[in-house]
Amino acid sequence: MPSDCITFQESGYFSKLIVDYLNQKKEVQTLYNRFSRVEEFEAQIAEKKENFSGNRTVLVQSLENQYKGIPISESTGNNIETLRSQNTFTITTGHQLSLFTGPLYFIYKIVAAIKTAEVLKTQYPDYDFVPVYWMATEDHDFDEINHFFLNGKKISWNRDAKGPVGRLSTEGLDKVFDILELELGIGTNAKQMKELFRKSYLEHHNLAIATRYLVNELFKDHGLVIVDGDDKELKQQMIPYFKEELRNQKSFNAVQETLPFFEKENYKIQVNPREINLFYIEDNLRERIVKINDHYQVLNTNLSFSEEELLNELETQPEKFSPNVILRPLYQEVILPNLCYIGGGGEIAYWLELKNMFKQFKVTFPILYVRNSAVAVTEKQLRKIDKLELNWKDLFLKKNELLNVKTKELADFPLDFSKLKEQLSLQFSQLYEITEKTDVSFLKAVKAQEQKQLNGLYKLEKKLLRAEKIKQQDKLERILELKDSLFPNESLQERILNISELSNEINTKQFISSLKNYFNCFNDNFTIFKL
Structure with missing residues (x-):
């Protein structure tokens, strides 16, 4: 059976910018460092190795703390430990804490990171490559993550939500579990999916830990390492960068210089920078920091700081400062020895706005890889395709x-x-x-x-x-x-279907392993996956 069917460029599902990026249009080449080809990683490794300023010891210690209480596989444990080595690099993807993984592309992104790390190890055996899933625990768009679709029905977690979603309690997810039980029906695979949901969400007290457990259970056999950026020790490494942001609005100025090019080429601007691209967060609070005259204000609160007070707050409590969509990529690349970011078309489009900002902060810009996309098809559907010519x-x-x-x-x-x-x-x-x-x-x-x-x-x-x-x-x-x-x-199947819907056809872990074999790295074709 063929593993591909149509290119991303031909599909009609990608923006003009991403099509031009994949075609390596000359004008777009100014927006990235190196294109996503295996041979480009040699130079990327050399540059990252020379410029990486993150503290590997702190990274490993933070990961060990984050995984406390979560049973990890030998391969994941080894990958965490090997991050201490100067010859170890990461391949990263990220996503929101979508309920029960949300749409299928959540799975595809992580599988792409795992497969890429394996391919690079074969190509560059002197180095180690660790696949990383960055959890968007500090996000606050609860309405985007509080549901998934199963059998054509929207299954939602209805509750009030404020502050970073990762800190939300899992209260109320027992009601979602009751609906899931009815919808999934019987069968070995369905039973496994129900048990996975129950253990993930009903035995863990907040959404970040529940999601870590869930994703770890799905991918631990492949050595995936899960990173939560809502971490005081990791954010301490960002203090110099956050100071620059507060004092000089460095990211705003850098990104603003790039946007006229987008307008000239008729590319949609994916994100617009704020003058200050930081939030102030607490358990039930996530609000923008703005500068008004000589004071800094946390919007929609009574919190106000002089510059000296705010910088002191940053030094003593860096965990209260959260990067928005503009600065989060910088945070990732500062603390991780990362070579490549894997994302969907929309994500890669906003990363292409950021190269100048990385240059201003003197941080290596990663290779950008448009993730694999797939259509899962049953034997019955394949027969219909043939019959209907x-x-x-x-x-x-x-x-x-x-x-x-x-x-x-x-x-x-x-x-x-x-x-x-x-x-x-x-x-x-x-x-x-x-x-x-x-x-x-x-x-x-x-x-x-x-x-x-x-x-x-x-x-x-x-x-x-x-x-x-x-x-x-x-x-x-x-x-x-x-x-x-x-x-x-x-729409694309991967943007709607949840992995639980495939449990009637295939075991979930078998699906993930098979998908990894189907995916071709750095390939612009859709994958046809036979269930």
Whole structure:
């Protein structure tokens, strides 16, 4: 079975910026350091090794503290310990604390990091490479993570939420578990998924620890290391950078210099920098820090600081300062000996805004790798694809376009009037020549007549297409049914389906291991995964 079907560039699911990035368009090359190819990592290793200023001992100690109470595998334990070595580097992906992993691409990102680390070890045996999942514990967008979809239903964790999501108690998740039990039904795999949810969320007191347990259980056999940035010791390494941010708005100025290029090239700006890109956080608080005259204010609170007071607060309680989407990548690259960040199209788009900021802070900019994407397909669906004479390029089309393409293919006579339109245009071009030799006043009349006849052909073409759709209705409905099962809501399957939905077809750990084998690193093709 083929492992790929269509390139990201052809799929229609990626922005102009990401398409140009993947095509290595010359103008975009100024936005990144090195492109995501295996051979580029030799220079990336050398640069990171020379410039990495993070404290490896502190990193390992923090990770050991974060994993207390969580049973880890030998491979994960070894990977944590090997981070002490100057010849060890990380391959990192990150994501929100999505309930029960949320959509499938959560899984795909981590598998891509694991596979990349393995490929690099083969290519560069003198070094070690550790796959890392960075938990977005300090995020506050609860509505984005409090649900997942199963069997077409949205299963939500309904509660009030304030402050960093990682610190939220797991209260109320017993009700989600009750719904999950009913939806998953019976079977060995379903039973395993229920037990995984129960142990993760009902036996741990906050969302960060619950998510660590969950992700560790899914990926511990592959040596994944999970990092929580909501950590005082790790943030102490960021004090000099946060001081620069508070005093001089360094990141704002650096990113602002890049944005005119995005506007010039008609690229969507993914994130806009604030003058200060830091939040002030406590258990039930996450609010922006703003400078008003000579004082610093925490928005929507009574907290106000002079510069001296705020810098003293930073020195003594760095855990109360949280980087936003602009500064979080810098935090990651300061504390981790990281070579590569793996993310979706939207993530890579905002990383491409940040190179100048990294330069200003004198921190090595990582290689950016657009994560693998996949479509999971059953044997039954594959048989339907063959029976309906579809290919993957067909299935990636939007519904209307797919219907039009297949209707024209199924018709007994041509429904495309392109040749007729060309012939008509050729005839009128001869009329234009005559008009120029006789009376130019006829030009408008000739143009009007041409447009009238073209409109007539267009209307006739639409009418015939509509009639043929009615004639082929049964087959077209089966095509749409298949399309909807593989691309729910006209979206990529990976953006909606939860891993629990696949438990009827495959064991979860088997799915992850097989997926790793299917994925090709640094490949711009969608992967077709047979369940």
